[in-house]
Amino acid sequence: MRPRAHYDGRKYRNPNGSAGNGLWHLLRWATSSKRQRWPRRIDAERRHRLPAALPAGAIAATFIGQSTFLLQIDGVTLLTDPVFADRVGPFNLGGPRRVRPPGIAFEELPRIDLVLLSHNHYDHLDLATLRRLRRAWDPLLLTSHGNEAFLRRNGFAKVAELDWWETRANVGPLQIMLTPAQHFSSRNLWDRDATLWGGFMVQGARKRIYFAGDSGYGGHFREIRERTGPVDLALSPIGAYEPRCFMSRAHVNPAEAVQIHLDIQSRQSVGMHFGTFQLTDEGIDDPPRALCEALQERDVPAERFVVPEFGQTILVPPV
Secondary structure, X not given: OOOEOOEOOOOEOOOOOOOOOOHHHHHHHHHHOOOOOOOOOXXXXXXXXXXXXXXXOOEEEEEEEOOEEEEEEOOEEEEEOOOOOOEOOHHHOOOOEOOOOOXXXXXXXXXXXXXXXXXXXXXXXXXXXXXXXXXXXXXXXXXXXXXXXXXXXXXXXXXXXXXXXXXXXXXXXXXXXXEOOEOOOOOXXXXXXXXXOOEEEEEOOOOEEEEOOOOEOOOHHHHHHHHHOOEOEXXXXXXXXXXXXXXOOOOOOHHHHHHHHHHOOEXXXXXXXXXXXXXXXXXXXXXXXXXXXXXXXXXOOHHHEEOOOOOOEEEEOOO
16 A cells, blocks of 8 residues: 555554554553453343334444444445454453443344454454354455455455545445544554554445444544535444543543534434443443533433443434
8 A cells, every 4th residue: 555644654643643552651551540340240231132124214223332233224234343252352362351241142143244344453353253254144344454464364355445535335235435533553562553443434325324433532523524424323432531641542532422423413323332341441331421411511412322222223214
C-alpha cells in the first residue's frame, strides 16, 4: 500500500495525526490503576430468542456481547467483531475472562454471510471464533487494511480488506465502507499500529447502519456524517473509558457517545463494548448509568440511545 496521510509505509496514524497509546502510557496506567471489582460471573438476565421474521424494510441488531452484534438487513446476515471465546488474549489462555455469556449461543446463530472485523485487538478479532464460523458457513471476512495477510496466514481464504473511505460493493445487495476511527492496533509488543483500525458503514437499499468499532472522540464522526449522510442505526461503544488520562485517546466515554449520536444524526443508537470483559477501571454498571445521565444533560430522549440486554434484538422499522 502506498503511503497516505494516515500511513507512512510502516505505521498507521489516527485522523488527527496522533499515534495510539504507547508502552509508556500503558505502564503509567498499570502503576496507578484503581480498578473497581467486577463480578466473576453474571448469568443471563433472561433468555432471548431471535425474531422469526423481519418486517419488510426493517433492520435488526441482536447484541451478543462486547462489540459483537448479529445484524440482519436486506436478506443479509452479518456479525460484527465476533467473539464467543471465554477469554480474550493470546491462544485464548490469558487476558480478561468473559463475565457474561454470549447473548445468543453460537449454535443458535442463523447462517452468517459476512463478518466485519474493525481491528486486530483480541476482544475484536478472535481466531477461535472465526474458525468456528469458517467450519459452519465460511463467510466472507471484511477487515481493515493490513489484516488480510494475517488472516490468510491463519488459514482463511475468503478475506478482503479496506482502507478508510474505501467501499466494497455488491456484498449481496449491500455496500460496505470502512470509516476512520481514533484508536490503535497490536496483538503483541512488536506490531504496534502496523495494521489499520476503523468502523464500518453498511449501506442497504433504504437503510444505513454505522458500526463504530473502537474509537476515541474526534472530528472524524462529523466527517462521516458529511460524507455518508445520517444513519438509521448506530452501534456505538460506551464502555472501557477509565481513567480518561489514558483511555481518552482510544475509547469514548458515555458523554462522548451521546455526542457521536448527535454528530452522525443517528435515528437510533445502541450501546456496545460494555459489561463483557473487564478491560479498564470503571465499574461494570457505570457505562449504562453514565449514559442515562449524559442523555438527560443533552435532552436526548432515552429511547433514541438504548443499552441492550445481552441477547436482545433492537428492531428499526421502515420509516
